[in-house]
Each structure stands twice: as structure tokens, then as C-alpha cells.
Amino acid sequence: MAKRVMIGMSGGVDSSVAALLLKQQGYEVVGATFRLFNEGDLKLNGESRCCSLDDVNDARMVCDTIGIPHYVLNYKELFRKRVVDTFVQNYLKGITPNPCIDCNRYIKFEAFLQKARSMGIDYIATGHYARICRNDETGLYSLYRAQIRDKDQSYVLYHLNQHSLPYTLMPLGGYSKAEVRAIAEENGLVVSHKPDSQDICFVPDGDHVGFIKRYTGYKPQEGVFTNKDGKILGHHSGVQNFTIGQRKGLGVSLGRPVFVVDINAAANTVVLGEEQEVFSDILLAGDINMVSGMTIEQPFACMAKIRYSHKEAPATVSPIADGCLRVVFEAPQRAITKGQSVVFYNGDEVLGGGTII
Numbered sequence: 001m002a003k004r005v006m007i008g009m010s011g012g013v014d015s016s017v018a019a020l021l022l023k024q025q026g027y028e029v030v031g032a033t034f035r036l037f038n039e040g041d042l043k044l045n046g047e048s049r050c051c052s053l054d055d056v057n058d059a060r061m062v063c064d065t066i067g068i069p070h071y072v073l074n075y076k077e078l079f080r081k082r083v084v085d086t087f088v089q090n091y092l093k094g095i096t097p098n099p100c101i102d103c104n105r106y107i108k109f110e111a112f113l114q115k116a117r118s119m120g121i122d123y124i125a126t127g128h129y130a131r132i133c134r135n136d137e138t139g140l141y142s143l144y145r146a147q148i149r150d151k152d153q154s155y156v157l158y159h160l161n162q163h164s165l166p167y168t169l170m171p172l173g174g175y176s177k178a179e180v181r182a183i184a185e186e187n188g189l190v191v192s193h194k195p196d197s198q199d200i201c202f203v204p205d206g207d208h209v210g211f212i213k214r215y216t217g218y219k220p221q222e223g224v225f226t227n228k229d230g231k232i233l234g235h236h237s238g239v240q241n242f243t244i245g246q247r248k249g250l251g252v253s254l255g256r257p258v259f260v261v262d263i264n265a266a267a268n269t270v271v272l273g274e275e276q277e278v279f280s281d282i283l284l285a286g287d288i289n290m291v292s293g294m295t296i297e298q299p300f301a302c303m304a305k306i307r308y309s310h311k312e313a314p315a316t317v318s319p320i321a322d323g324c325l326r327v328v329f330e331a332p333q334r335a336i337t338k339g340q341s342v343v344f345y346n347g348d349e350v351l352g353g354g355t356i357i
Contacts, residue, residue, distance in 0.1 A: 002028040005169060006116045007125040008108055009033050009062065009070070011055030013191045014127030014172060016062040017180045020187055021171040022125055023066055030121065031063040031070040034107065036079040042202050042215060061190050073115060075107050082106040084202060088212050094239045094265030095339035098156075098308075099200055105159040113164055123169050130154040130350075131173035132165055141165035143291050143350040148176045155308050158343045158353035162293045209240050223268030225252055228261065233272055239265050245278050245335025263338075279332035283356050285342050286324045290352035296325060303345040304329065306336055306356065312345055325354060 005022055009015045009031045023029045033056050056072060063070035083102045090097040108126060116124045129146035130153055143160055146152040160168065172180060184192035203211045212218055220238020227233060234252035236242070242250070246260040250272070259278045262271035283306070290296065296319045304315040304327055314330040327342055336356060343353035 002026055003122045004028045004030065004120070005123040005125050006030045006032050006112075006119070006121045007169075008112055008127075009059040010127070010197075011052075011058035011062075011191065011194075012127070012196065013181055013184050013189070013194055014129075016059070016127075016189050016191050017175075017183050018125060018127040018171045019062065019068065020066050020183065020189070022169065023068060025171070027123075029066070029068045031059060031066075031068055032112070033059040033070070033072050034079075034112075035072055035074050035076060036103075036107070037076055037084070037202060042084065042211075044202060044204060044211075058191050058194070065187070065189060073112070075111060078111055079103070079107060084215070087200075087208075088216060090339050091208060091212060091240045092218065092265065094263035096243045096337050097339045098341060099202075101156050101159070101341055104156050109160065109164050109168070113167060117167065123167050125169040125171065127172055128153045128157060128170050129172050129175075130157055130170050132168060132170055134166075140292055144173070145345075145348040145350070146172070147174045151177050154350045155305055155341070155343050158291070158341065158350055159289045161289060161291060165291070209238070212240060221268055223270065225250070225270050225272050228271055228273055228277065233258075236270050239263050239268060239270060242270050243335075244337040278335050280336050281329045281332040283327050283336045283342060284320070284324055285327060285354035286322070286357045288323060288325055288352065288354040291350055292352075302351060305343045305345065306333055307340050312343075315344075317344060324357070 005027045007015060007019045007022060007029060009019060011033065019029055019031055060070045083099050086102055087097050087099045113124050129151045131144040131146060133142050133144060135142065141162060143154060143157060143165065145154045181192055199206055209220065220240050223236055223239060225233040225236055233254060237251060242260050242263060244260055247257055257275065258272040259275055260270055261273040261277045296317065299316050299318040301316050303312040305312040313333060316328050318326045320326050338356055340356050341353050342356055344351040
């Protein structure tokens with residue numbers, strides 16, 4: 001009897017082709033699209049290119065073409081609580097969050113897997129570009145980068161573990177984007193030329209400050225720019241407008257380029273400095289997940305990546321108090337930012353990661 005798999009289908013080309021490949025591999029496939037929000041509920045400025053009704057319809061048409069059933073799962077309340085509210089709260093604290101990681105963690109894998117298993121379905125699947133492997137000797141599952149590095153999405157999946165990996169499939173780990181689009185076109189999928197979604201789905205215009213104003217009614221409070229010694233350099237329009245490493249759009253002229261080197265939301269100050277002050281060779285991380293489930297008791301060397309688009313760099317990771325980790329890089333890294341994730345690699349294997357604190 002064929003194994004059953006429920007695949008999360010966003011209405012995009014990646015998840016659509018992933019569903020097709022799974023069916024061709026002999027699985028009994030069920031498509032599921034998540035309703036994460038109503039655009040009116042979140043007072044969006046612009047039309048989201050992800051999670052819209054058009055995306056639901058695209059996913060349904062793909063399922064009809066492939067010949068598999070399609071369901072819509074309502075995760076609006078969970079998305080609001082775990083993703084949107086967390087996003088807003090962090091920005092109000094002067095922290096730069098990564099809502100896509102929270103969405104993957106709490107909805108696309110945790111809640112989705114629970115739902116699938118409760119329905120007697122063997123696996124969940126996604127259209128992520130990454131690979132899952134099982135070690136036959138240890139029985140442990142590992143997460144690896146996609147074979148095509150320029151499309152690799154393993155960074156946003158470091159939260160996966162031994163509870164989720166045995167029941168998760170990622171059929172696109174060995175494909176390039178061009179190959180995926182070609183498969184979609186060859187099989188008559190309506191999404192074959194659909195553009196990828198680039199922005200945060202609930203901030204389609206890229207203006208997170210405007211979104212926070214509309215969503216909460218909060219009005220940013222003016223504060224001061226200082227240097228690292230506390231000298232006032234000017235006034236700013238609210239800490240939510242800035243992120244570490246930022247140079248443009250500061251609204252202050254000092255006759256030379258300056259950069260955001262720290263944000264103190266409690267004091268409502270933004271610290272400016274020279275470009276070299278943006279670099280640091282050390283960070284602390286919390287909310288740690290190691291894919292293997294191991295507890296870190298001794299320092300270890302790895303390659304560490306501090307944001308999705310950042311190139312990984314050699315580092316030593318050491319345990320400290322309260323389950324947190326200290327990461328020391330061989331060379332200073334630019335714009336280490338609170339709220340972003342640091343992810344550890346051993347070659348192509350994802351060891352784990354955590355949130356920069």
C-alpha cells in the first residue's frame with residue numbers, strides 16, 4: 001500500500017512541482033494550502049504575493065491537474081500569535097526578527113505535522129530546497145543543504161529535529177530552479193512562470209513601520225542618535241526605523257558616512273559609529289536547537305551563518321549558562337543583529353542554530 005503524504009502547497013511553482021514529483025514516486029499525495037491571514041484583518045498596504053486567495057486557487061488548479069485532492073487548513077489565529085505578534089513585539093524592542101523562520105517552525109512543520117499525523121498520514125512534505133538523510137548505523141536523521149547552493153534554503157530550517165525529520169520529505173533538494181520551472185511547464189502546471197514571493201507575506205510593501213502603525217496603532221517615539229560614548233549626534237524618528245549596519249535613510253548628516261552599531265529601545269537611542277564598529281567577532285545565541293538532539297557540553301568548530309544572505313564563516317561554538325551558546329568567529333562579521341538566527345554547518349550538514357541575543 002502506498003505511503004500517504006500531505007504537502008504544503010503555497011500556490012507557487014516549487015511546492016507544485018514537489019507535489020508532482022511525489023506522485024510520480026508512487027506516494028498517495030494530498031495537497032494542503034494554509035490560510036494564514038485575511039488581508040483586511042492585518043490592514044495590509046498592497047496585495048500580498050503569498051497566502052492570498054489567488055494562491056489558494058492556483059494550488060487547487062495544480063492539484064486538479066496532477067489528480068490529487070486539495071484541502072485548505074486554517075492557521076490564522078496561530079499565525080497571528082506566533083508570527084505577526086512576535087514580529088511586532090520584537091521590532092518594538094529594537095530587535096530585527098525573521099518571521100519566515102517562525103512561520104516555518106510553528107506552522108509549516110510543527111502544526112502541519114501534528115495535523116497530518118492526526119489524519120493518519122505518514123509524511124508531510126514541502127517545496128524547500130534542502131535534503132534529509134538517515135544514518136542507517138545510528139538511526140538519526142540529518143538535514144543537509146540543497147545540492148544547488150544558490151537556491152539552498154537550509155538556513156531557515158535549522159529548527160527541524162528528530163521528532164519532525166523522520167516524517168518530512170523535501171523532494172526538491174537535488175534540483176535547480178530552472179529544472180523545477182521546466183518540469184512545471186512540461187506538465188502543464190499553471191504556475192510554471194509564476195514569480196517567486198520576495199517580501200514578508202504580511203508586509204508586501206516592505207514598510208514594516210507602516211504595518212506596525214496600522215496593526216497596533218503604535219506611533220514611533222522620537223529619540224536621539226548618540227555615539228558609543230553617549231554624545232548626542234542628532235534626533236531620530238523611532239528605533240523601529242533602524243537596523244544594525246544601516247547607513248542610508250538615517251535622517252542625520254555628520255559630514256561623513258556613519259552606520260547603526262546598536263539600538264537601545266528602552267532608552268530610545270540609536271548608536272552610530274564608523275563602519276569598522278559594525279563588525280564583531282562574537283555573539284551570544286539562545287533558543288538553541290540542535291538537529292541531532294544532542295546537548296552541547298564542549299566547544300566545537302564549525303562554519304556559522306548569521307543571516308540568510310550572509311556567507312558562512314569559521315567559528316568556535318561554546319556552551320554558556322542557561323542553555324545559551326557563545327559563538328566566536330575567526331574573523332569579525334558585519335552587522336551581527338539581535339533577533340536574526342545563527343546557523344551552524346559541518347560541510348553541507350546543518351548542525352543546528354539559535355536566535356542571536
